[in-house]
């Protein structure tokens with residue numbers, strides 16, 4: 001009956017969410033993929049996928065009610081329930097050829113079912129804001145920010161596991177190429193930079209009829225310092241981050257310079273640097289920058305889900321209606337223990353730095369864990385300030401009176 005299946009779902013959720021997800025490093029993905037065994041991968045995934053799904057499903061259940069009960073979030077939640085149940089069908093299955101084949105097919109179904117999670121969650125946030133009469137209090141906004149970062153990081157990690165298994169053991173296993181699943185063991189960073197630049201530039205030319213040029217410099221601190229700088233990474237992740245940053249920089253440069261007469265735009269300068277611990281890709285633009293007080297807004301999901309600004313606003317408010325590109329890009333960087341940092345000099349321009357781990361055994365997956373700590377966050381009270389912010393006028397008056 002429905003109630004008994006609900007009870008068993010709750011039991012399975014409690015069981016699998018009791019395990020911590022097992023983070024894999026890029027090195028482990030590579031070593032396993034070099035002589036991949038489908039049976040071992042199946043045995044690992046039929047446990048790890050339910051663990052990662054259950055961990056994030058327990059957090060979905062902790063969302064503020066006014067978000068959890070929107071049509072969109074209920075729909076996303078139903079996708080997770082369906083996928084969780086589908087994977088559990090293999091919990092005790094024999095690793096026969098037939099079952100291994102069906103497993104790959106089910107992974108494809110699950111990946112496709114979840115294709116629209118980000119847009120649908122954004123729609124849920126808009127529905128919640130409308131139900132709340134347009135404003136959302138700070139604690140709700142911070143728990144939504146906390147949750148969406150964890151939901152999308154969990155989703156990135158689950159899609160990474162699914163992509164590796166389906167690419168290695170699926171219908172058209174890559175023949176001959178050096179790629180291991182979606183990992184490139186010798187990813188040439190400047191190639192991905194050029195690729196992302198050219199595609200962003202195409203959109204920029206279409207919309208603005210102009211675009212800034214690109215200059216790339218490579219620096220390697222390694223003794224042999226061999227160029228071009230290559231590293232083991234997921235090219236599609238790097239491309240996503242670069243494409244997003246190039247779009248922002250191009251828009252900034254064109255809009256900042258559309259009012260002055262000189263028709264040559266200052267170029268975008270990219271520095272690719274390899275150190276002992278970090279590999280950095282820095283994009284420097286002279287797009288006029290933004291005030292320091294606004295930079296953290298750019299990584300807010302609530303800020304970027306502003307109700308669609310009118311066409312005029314899109315130009316006045318920098319990055320308004322900019323979608324989730326920056327917060328998601330930062331999650332891709334953080335997924336393998338890297339980061340994205342924005343350093344803006346208002347009136348001049350902005351540096352965006354992508355940090356990657358130089359060593360593949362340090363590039364571990366960064367995974368959200370559902371436990372007492374994370375669930376406490378959802379009932380957090382607003383922390384009382386423990387730094388002074390503005391001078392209390394009484395003290396200031398007293399001070400000036402004595403001087």
Ligand SMILES: O=S(=O)(c1ccc(O)cc1O)N1Cc2ccccc2C1
Nearest residue numbers: 248249252287289290318319350352
């Ligand atoms: O905020 S930004 O400094 C900025 C943010 C992120 C980035 O990657 C590059 C950037 O340059 N910048 C984006 C933008 C868009 C329209 C008009 C003016 C600006 C200013």
